[in-house]
Amino acid sequence: MTPAQFKKLLSELEHLTDTQVRRVETFLKGDDAVQPIITELEQRMVDTPECPHCHSSLINRHGKAGSMQRYRCKNCLKTFTATTDTPLARLRHKEKWLDYLHCMINGKVLRESAKECDINLKTSFRWRHRFLQLPATLKASLLEGIVEADETLFARSEKGSKTLDRKPRKRGMKAKKRGRSKDDWVPVLTVRDRGKHTYEAILPGVSTQQLNDELKGKIEKDSVLCSDGFKAYIKFAQGNDLIHKRLNVAAGVKVIDKVFHIQNVNAYHSRLKEWLQRFHGVATKYLDNYLGWFRFLDTQENPNKNNLFKAQQHLAGT
Ligand SMILES: [Zn+2]
Structure with missing residues (x-):
């Protein structure tokens, strides 16, 4: 030139x-x-096999596609690689x-x-x-210090996200609705420490058993767990050597000793829901993906x- x-x-x-x-x-x-x-996508296909066409986990190796492993789905018989779709x-x-x-x-x-x-x-x-x-799958593996835990609810949607055209539900409806129909609502547990390490899980329900299943070994001993005092948290804290601060917001207890509160996790939920609004409703089967993306974004x-x-x-x- x-x-x-x-x-x-x-x-x-x-x-x-x-x-x-x-x-x-x-x-x-x-x-x-x-x-x-x-490489990451290929590893993921090994760790958690899934056909991108029908989501079956029953897949076989099926030759090579260039330098990549090709697979064939036993269910729908289509072939694919880790980067398909x-x-x-x-x-x-x-x-x-x-x-x-x-x-x-x-x-x-x-x-x-x-x-x-x-x-x-x-x-x-x-x-x-x-x-x-x-x-x-980017989630904190260990939380420590002051650890805030709370859950928020999302309207269940079995439909594809493209067709969902429902108004977002009002916020601040949580406590009373723990007993609400599982057909309508999906609880999302968010646990966040003051270093902004965040762990999140979509729960079938909020019980001590569920909390143990999700969080056992993930919160450093002698950490201080802050929650709204729901009974599942009380038992979970007792069983896991955690100091527990119960914030009964409905009774006006928003902060204990100036530092113990769940305002970070609540603010996180607000930002998350605000961000999700731009997608005009998210299908429940994809919710975990959006949560992951937001965890990722929120640290930036x-x-x-x-x-x-x-x-x-x-x-x-x-
Ligand atoms: Zn398939």
Whole structure:
């Protein structure tokens, strides 16, 4: 390229959109960032086999597809690889995965994400749900110090998220509704320490047994558990050598000794629900994915382009 041509190229680059700049960056840097994520997806297929077409866990190895393991589903007989239905499935899509992640971080809805990344809506839907599974398992393995625990409810939706068009339920309806029909509500337990380590689980119900199943060994001994004092928490704290501070908010006890409260976890729930609103209803079967993504996002200060690369590192390192 002559110096004059190069000068012309540089002047043209000035007119690129943000998305186009990212594509140029990806193009120049090559695929290095992609391989660790593919490795992670392949490992996940080994650890938790699942057919992307019918979600059956009964799959067989079925030759190779390039350098990747190919599988065949015993149930629907379709073949796939670990990257099927992700932005990394085809070479021509690989350059778009960062754009797509960027759209997700900015909470763009399916249609916008598709438009921004120049893919069709059906593809955007599939990508979102497979891609979202990636951070869903990112959970704190140990909480310590002052540990806040509380649960919040989500309206159960068996339908695809695309068709759900219900108004978000009102907040602050929790305590009385613990006995509410499991057909209508899904309780999500969030446990967060002051270092912002966050553990979350969708529970079949809120009982001592459930808390033990989820949290046993995950809270450091002699930590201080703060809860709203629901009886399941009392028994759980007793059985696990935890000091327990009961915040009876309904009776006006919001803070004990200035430091013991559940306001961080409650604020977390508020931010989570606000963020989820932009998706206009989330199917329950995908809820865990959204929770994972939000846990991931909420640890970032003000997501921007730099954090995108942190995000990438984070995904690659798990
Ligand atoms: Zn299948």
